[in-house]
Amino acid sequence: ELKVEQNPLFLSMQEGKNYTIYCNYSTTSDRLYWYRQDPGKSLESLFVLLSNGAVKQEGRLMASLDTKARLSTLHITAAVHDLSATYFCAVGNNDMRFGAGTRLTVKP
Amino acid sequence: EAGVAQSPRYKIIEKRQSVAFWCNPISGHATLYWYQQILGQGPKLLIQFQNNGVVDDSQLPKDRFSAERLKGVDSTLKIQPAKLEDSAVYLCASSLSPGHTYGYTFGSGTRLTVV
Numbered sequence: 001e002l003k004v005e006q007n008p009l010f011l012s013m014q015e016g017k018n019y020t021i022y023c024n025y026s027t028t029s030d031r032l033y034w035y036r037q038d039p040g041k042s043l044e045s046l047f048v049l050l051s052n053g054a055v056k057q058e059g060r061l062m063a064s065l066d067t068k069a070r071l072s073t074l075h076i077t078a079a080v081h082d083l084s085a086t087y088f089c090a091v092g093n094n095d096m097r098f099g100a101g102t103r104l105t106v107k108p
Numbered sequence: 109e110a111g112v113a114q115s116p117r118y119k120i121i122e123k124r125q126s127v128a129f130w131c132n133p134i135s136g137h138a139t140l141y142w143y144q145q146i147l148g149q150g151p152k153l154l155i156q157f158q159n160n161g162v163v164d165d166s167q168l169p170k171d172r173f174s175a176e177r178l179k180g181v182d183s184t185l186k187i188q189p190a191k192l193e194d195s196a197v198y199l200c201a202s203s204l205s206p207g208h209t210y211g212y213t214f215g216s217g218t219r220l221t222v223v
Binding site for chain 2: 004033035041042043044045048088090093094095096097098099100101
């Protein structure tokens with residue numbers, strides 16, 4: 001059964017700092033998704049990574065995928081308060097299995 | 109384009125009662141998913157439909173949960189009878205096809221509280 005692990009589960013960072021969220025998964029997949037969820041809201045798609053070595057960037061967020069290591073990273077550059085949310089990775093070729101999420105708080 | 113529509117937004121029921129949720133996916137999306145998200149956890153896949161057929165329902169508690177997608181468009185998810193541990197947000201998502209490169213679009217969810 002596909003297992004998806006994220007770390008850290010909780011992350012508190014200062015504005016302006018950089019940090020990386022990690023997503024490991026247990027079985028082969030060439031589809032990886034990153035979602036953002038604000039409290040009480042639904043999931044917003046951030047990135048869809050489709051192949052080994054894929055890198056996508058949007059604003060202060062950059063996601064990458066290493067299918068051989070079964071690892072994806074979500075890098076945050078110069079964090080701002082508006083990035084405070086829970087970030088989920090999800091893996092699967094025909095469906096999506098989610099990690100537990102990383103609850104990010106960006107403090108002034 | 110219109111998003112994934114879900115109703116109701118909120119529902120409070122007593123344990124052992126029944127409840128139903130409705131989902132209308134994005135037009136043309138053949139694949140539909142129901143997820144259960146318990147507070148503080150990631151969404152858990154309950155069932156996946158391709159058109160009106162079930163692709164994966166391995167994590168659906170079939171003794172109390174049922175789902176259908178008649179005519180391959182709208183879908184309903186039912187719980188009967190509900191238990192306290194069913195309190196969660198039920199999310200519906202759709203995509204053009206399984207694992208589509210554009211990903212999945214989620215609805216706003218139905219927040220169920222069982223008391």
